[in-house]
Amino acid sequence: MAAVTGAREARFEKLHAARLARAARIVASAIALGAGIAAVSVPGKAAAQSYTFNAVSIEGNARIEAGTILSYAGIARGETVTAAELNDAYQNIVATGLFETVEIVPQGGTLTIRVVEFPTISRITFEGNRRIGDEELSAIVQSQARRVFSPATAEADAQRIADAYAQQGRLAATVSPRIIRRGDNRVDLVFEVLEGGATEIERIAFVGNDAYSDSRLRRVLQTKQAGLLRWIIQSDTFIEDRIAFDRQLLQDFYASRGYVDFRITGVNAELAQERDAYFVTFNVEEGQQFRVGDISVTSDLPEVEPDIFRAGLNLREGAVYSPNRIDNQIARLERVAVREGLNFVRIEPRITRNDRDLTLDVEFLLTRGERIFVERIDIEGNTTTLDRVIRRQFNTVEGDPFNPRAIRQAAERIRALGFFSTAEVNAREGSTPQQVVIDVDVEEQPTGSLSLGGSYSTTDGLGASISFSERNFLGRGQRLGFTINTASSSRNYAFNFAEPAFLGRDMTFGIALSYRETEGLNSDYNTARGLFRPYIEFPLSESSRLQLRYELNYSDLTATDDLTDVSEVIKAEAALDERYDSALGYTYSFDSRRIGLNPDAGFLVEFGQDFGGVGGDTQFVKSSLRAVAQRLAFSEEVTLRATFEAGALNYSEGQSRTTDRYLLGPNTMRGFEYGGIGPRDLSNDADDPIGGEYFAVARFEAEFPLGLPEEYGLSAGLFYDVGSVWGLSDETTSTPSADIVGEDFFARHVVGFSVFWDSALGPLRLNFSEALVKEDFDEPLNFNLTLSTQF
Template sequence: MTKVIFARNLRRSGEKLNVAKVAKAVAVSIALGAGVGVATLPTPVHAQSYAFTSVTIEGNQRIEAGTILTYAGIARGARISGAELNDAYQRILGSGLFESVELIPQGSRLVIRVVEFPTVNRIAFEGNRRIKDEDLSAIVQSQSRRVFSPRVAEADAQAISEAYVQQGRIAARVSPKVIRRSDNRVDLVFEVFEGGVSEIERIGFVGNGVYSDNRLRRVLETKQAGLLRALIRKDTFVEDRIEFDKQLLNDFYQARGYVDFRVTGVNAELAQERDGYFVTFNIEEGQQFAVGAVSVTSDLPDVDTELFQSRVKLREGQIYSPTRVENEIARLERLAIKEGLNFVRVDPRVTRNDRDLTLDVEFNLTRGERIFVERIDIEGNTTTLDRVVRRQFDVVEGDPFNPRAIRESAERIRALGFFSKSDVQAREGSSPQQVIVDVDVEEQPTGALSFGGSYSTTDGFGAAISFSERNFLGRGQALSLGFNTSSSARNYSFSFLEPAFLGRNVAFGLDLSYFETDGLAADWDTAEGLFQPSFSFPVSENGRLQLRYGLRFTEMLDPGDGAIGNVIASEIAQGPRFDSYLGYTYSYDTRRTGLNPNAGVLLEFGQDFAGLGGDSTYIKTQAKAVAQTKILNEEVTLRASFEGGALSYSKGNSRSIDRFQIGTSVMRGFEYGGIGPREIGGGVNDPLGGNFFAVAKFEAEFPVGLPEEYGISGGVFYDIGSVWGLDGSTMAAGAGNIVSEGFDARHVVGVSIFWDSAIGPLRLNFSEAVKKQKNDKPLNFNLTISTEF
């Protein structure tokens, strides 16, 4: 009897699986089986053959005999060789359904004896704390009530290890174990040793001469381990993040004219304790190039090159940046569409001048292929309506296809913040002249409900509840509700924003608020309500205009327990007031679209005209200008700003609740209402505010020598400003007890500490008023949330 046995057996209960050992055992079995065959077969070996008239299946419980015969592929009565018999064994074993397989020829009968793999009774995880069981269950391919597979179990263990590696735990180990149960079942248990986080102890650079290590570290997504390593997870070593950092470095240098920049390599050395990495970026900066000659050319007879040349904003001598060139291409292609020139493409031709380190840029207008957009398919948006995504496209079905416009639309979709993943691709449609744009998105949560508390030495304890939804009902609308209260103030607010009113590039907003104070800045109470709908829309590339209507309710109240002067008493006696006004605000902002990545300007000018009904008639004007630039290889940031306002009544009189009261957000170094006209005398010290105010602020922010991962930098500032001006009736009511009514500039100097903390960017200001008035109320220290320019 010739007996060929190939077997693979499961380990005993509770033992670890080892794919390599299993494979070795199978190889030995094959060799032994072949050896037995050689010892019992007549000579020569290659002449041995079999012909089976019957096949008997033994040991199968769940798997049908017909299925096993299908895998074997042995036809009844057909003559097969020993090699073909081995192939049949391999096919049965390769099905992954059997723990062991035996092929036993018995004359004209073949016995196939199998031991089926057990079924998985349950899957469990032990030792995992950083990743929850349900998250690990989504990673593994093994499933309960399915046939157990050692190969799949080993692959699952590797997948779990990779999940920990993505968290920076490269020392994590996962061991799959099986526990035998009755009825040929097993429990599959993954024993997890998570290990510690392998932090990045140091990030260094080799080859950088222009920008310091500190400046380049601020570019990277990866951070060094710092004081807040328990909260900040960007200091763990993740290989994919390092690749992203390489791209960030390339974009940083390219935007500053270093067109030859490249990262030659990244060295990541693991500490001997395997708990930290030392990452070094090897870079070549190259030379900085400026823009040379800029021209517009075209061979198309219907293109007016002079018109296009006049619209180009790129100028000779500016630092070269691919982003600037892209912006010019987009601007020229929009102009071509406006001029009725369809299928016109702008081909940039860059000529390098190594002698003077300039790049000549030629924008050549050519005729592109006549390709149209057949349709736009959107998938994955279970909540967000299709129209929210479609309005991010400047093209619709039937329009000429422009790849650059499609890329810009993809960026706008990502900028919505509604999707964790968005992919926009174009493919050929029903004909070569048609293109289908596929948009595949994956939604993410867009709502937030927050509860908070606060304590202030002036306001006491307070509570805050807020709800916000950035994609209300999937319509792309923003909705927010807020409730804030303290011992001296209560604020209720509601806001709504429709970014595409009636499907157009017009934003509709609605603001409702009610605000009460109990002696917040003085010895009287106030109540203020506001109803304000508005429309805003772009008027130029960087300009935007807002038109609004407002209905404002205000009232000043006497709490009866404080010393109130004559001015405030007369204003309280006027009772509640309703003001109805129309207004506008024009803003010009180059912080995101400007040509200089290190500088930007924000200009705002607005006016409110009251008198459309209501109890008073006035004009309220406010203006703001802010500029920022970076110097000394971007190590030092300089900011300058100006803010001012004027209030003029032609019917009625202004009250302290209407006039300008400035605080630390406008001018540092003084309390809210700490400067400006005041009524004093007889225990009275009432801030009255002013009809005019003007403040100029200058500051510099710079590194203080601490490691960048601490997120701490320093600054110095100088503020100068004043609040002044009262109506004649207000002066008369004060009867000579009003001080600081005229323009008197206050001067403040100070130092700041900026801290990018785990709870947000904080700013600590230490100030000293070097010039002030006798009755002003200075403030030498304040802590605020730092805002980006």
């Protein structure tokens, strides 16, 4: 591509050189002629090098006024000019870029300037481009319709287009500018594009890595190898900027894992002989892994008590050293300083290296920083999003002490909103050296989606769905969505709204509304359920949050028309009236990943309760618990995950129904159908699952690579599940003629194998399972396909 571009530039340079030589010969002839005339009229060598023209004639100009051309030349009538000045006049006219040819011809006392104007561009078109649309290319080129055509600008535009294709990995793309002449000195400018094929990366390899395998490091990179899905995957093309970004990703990966001496000695990108693929090799030096040694806090400020700050640290000796850990501790100490009313305190980490035991001692020194204040925060580029949505991402306001770390964190929060394609936050000096102005430049991107669809299944029949979601409703940062799903045997309507900054605080206020009807959907009864739930959610600490809510539930259970195959429990519950349950509830969650101190491990705990009886027809307590722990092992090749879920439902007034009790599906207890374990009523040969008032499930799994190229998105896992559903109220067990089994606790055990596929439709999971221990009346499920969820 570079060679082709160079050839085009050489042709243009040759053309301009020929024009310049021709003009120089004309000027030389004019100078000689003028010198001869001057020699006759005015003796002397000095007089022979200067001349005077009484008149100047401009020929060939159509669009450009003669006076304008004369002003470019800089020659006035009656003014004595030298040969050098005459040559400068020629160069000035040529430099305007408005003329194809320029001739300066002295004729006695008249100077004749003949020009041929460059044509005007009538229109600009692109041919041969499929990968990049006309609108995108039009934004790249600088040539414009109804402007004067410039060969240099056209050549530069061709190079810009070629560079755009290079950014997509199409290094062989060539672009040739062509002109089609029209009448009235107009031309059509056509860029002929030969896109060529994408130059893919056939192989990514590493040299010098011992702690982590090639496959693990390849998952760190943004660039991927070409594979079977190369026509879909766009990250397998060779792009130099992406390779440079990958270098930083590798550096950050090793640094966050204690390899402080890690460095990349070079990146070799070799082009295949056919010039259709690259082989990229990263040469690295890992060094040794360091851990945190002694931790101390010292102060140069007499009014500061170091012990108060030392208590604010949560860094422990022996932990793997990471710059992120140190940065997190500095942020914690800065918050302690604000809490103690100490402004302009700077925390300076001092690292002492101990090569013998591979530790790094960390000393946090408290010193006096510069007295710099925030003068104002300027926001630009937000055409839809309100200023206050961006401004509330800052913990800093005008007049506060300037904290660069707080500004960087605010920039990260702005980007995390997902409202902007680009978001740049920079600080510059304000009206005085002691003040700074924070500039926020953003570019909006779409934040809403509307989907329409249809479906067909053997259970539901034909169905239609419409859904709408907006993450930045009216530019206020609010979330709004609704869904309508209809089928022959079910109908579902849902609406949700959330304000993430209720009352101007870090508090989410939301409302959820839903209504669902089923008609014999995988059961012998019909249901109708409605929900109204307003809630608020706010943080309690860096890692914990609390949700408070009110729920009003409407439910109605009715038997199908044919009651011959309906169990006695379902008949009894269907005979009950429709019911309203009114409850207050809360959910407390603790997530260690919010701090992110350990990139290799994390855990999540959620506990919630709902207390029914705030009005309504029943009184109950419903409790739920979920705990998840995950750790990367074996050089981060294997992901180990353990999950425990449990629930309890206790009624003190009224009784539970099948629609209230726990019916577990294969996503909660793998290896069984929905409602496949737990209490069942076998009366009337119905075999109806009726659910239990208690459940507990423990899931253990290990996810590991299959040895296939990472770009296929395939990995595997082994899992082991153990759990049970049990417990019924006396009102349910005393139902006349009922034949209830599975009321007592009985642990089921399941083992299985999973295949994870990061497909174009989303992350899919295929589970192959076998129940080792089960009841005779359970309903096993040996295979199911579901969307994969990540902890």
